[in-house]
Amino acid sequence: MSTYSMDRIKIPQGFWEGLHQLGLAPHDIARKAGLPLTVISEPTVNTAQYYAIWQAYSELSGDVARGMIRLATTYEATQYPPTVLATYHARDYRDALHRMARYKQLCPPENMTINEDGGACMIELKWLAADQACPPLLVGITLAFLLELGRRGTGRHLKASLVEFAQPMGDVQALEAYFGCRVRTDSGRNCLTLDRKDLDLPFLTYNEELLEILSPALERTLNHHQGNRSVSGMVKWIMKCSFSAGRPDVQSVAKELGMSDRTLQRRLSEENTSFIHLLTQARHEQARMYLADLSLDIKDVAFLIGYEDQNSFYRAFRAWEGDTPANWRSAHAEGYAGLEDTDQDRLNIH
Known part of the structure; x- marks a missing residue:
């Protein structure tokens, strides 16, 4: 799909x-x-x-x-x-x-x-x-x-x-x-x-x-577009829209998609992924995107991807990148911000 x-x-x-x-x-x-x-x-x-x-x-x-x-x-x-x-x-x-x-x-x-x-x-x-x-x-x-x-x-x-x-x-x-x-x-x-x-x-x-x-x-036309969307892609999009209100859960995302929790989890399983895996991916992608914006404090980045505790964000980012958010920003932000549109698409939508 x-x-x-x-x-x-x-x-x-x-x-x-x-x-x-x-x-x-x-x-x-x-x-x-x-x-x-x-x-x-x-x-x-x-x-x-x-x-x-x-x-x-x-x-x-x-x-x-x-x-x-x-x-x-x-x-x-x-x-x-x-x-x-x-x-x-x-x-x-x-x-x-x-x-x-x-x-x-x-x-x-x-x-x-x-x-x-x-x-x-x-x-x-x-x-x-x-x-x-x-x-x-x-x-x-x-x-x-x-x-x-x-x-x-x-x-x-x-x-x-x-x-x-x-x-x-x-x-x-x-x-x-x-x-x-x-x-x-x-x-x-x-x-x-x-x-x-x-x-x-x-x-x-x-x-x-x-x-x-x-x-x-x-x-x-609408059915064609919806049929061509992967459920995992739509889930990640909803997550990214919802992060500023806190960490999205299965129930809220399933409701947005008009399906039950069980149906959503089954559809994700059919696409060889899971809700937790997509949540981690979405946070990782958004973290890199926000860190490229030098006007944002790191504590703001943590909040924008749904972390109430800045330390939890630091630990998660170290697991993703093997480095601190500050060090990653110093090494990558300028080049990352200059990605072409096709690269942005690849990072945001899978």
């Missing part, structure tokens, strides 16, 4: 045209991002290139918040790829959001979870590339598009209940005016909270015939 690479992101055909409609020339964005102009015609890019494109748009737009709002409110739905277009023709807001969460699996680099609790619906974003910082504007535009989806679909000016960002987002007052609620920054997560009753609102754009055409094709 081949491993599905999560470091290839498809650029929709309408992406560059949408930015052009905002008065931003694609070649200016490519140059600002430090990328060759050929990136404009490439169907896919890697995560680093994708982030660079969004960072360039952010810098050319000025304030992060205002650039985010401008794109969210101006971008035409006709420019969206089928994975997003299908959500605009869903039966109601809830159906649209769940379709978005499902089809996000075809559109790295973010993962979207929906939790309805009491009178609230919380939609949280997690970024798959734990070793690369996501541009704030990309985080903001992703949450803004989710609210914009409800507004355009229902024909109502819906408001969020709370918006949380893990990092500064520019003009907070502008964001609060757009979302219609309090906006918190540096909250530790990226989350859009909606009034749960709004999810029952029907979509004026509901198109059953179009969904009958789009949905089967999207499901076949």
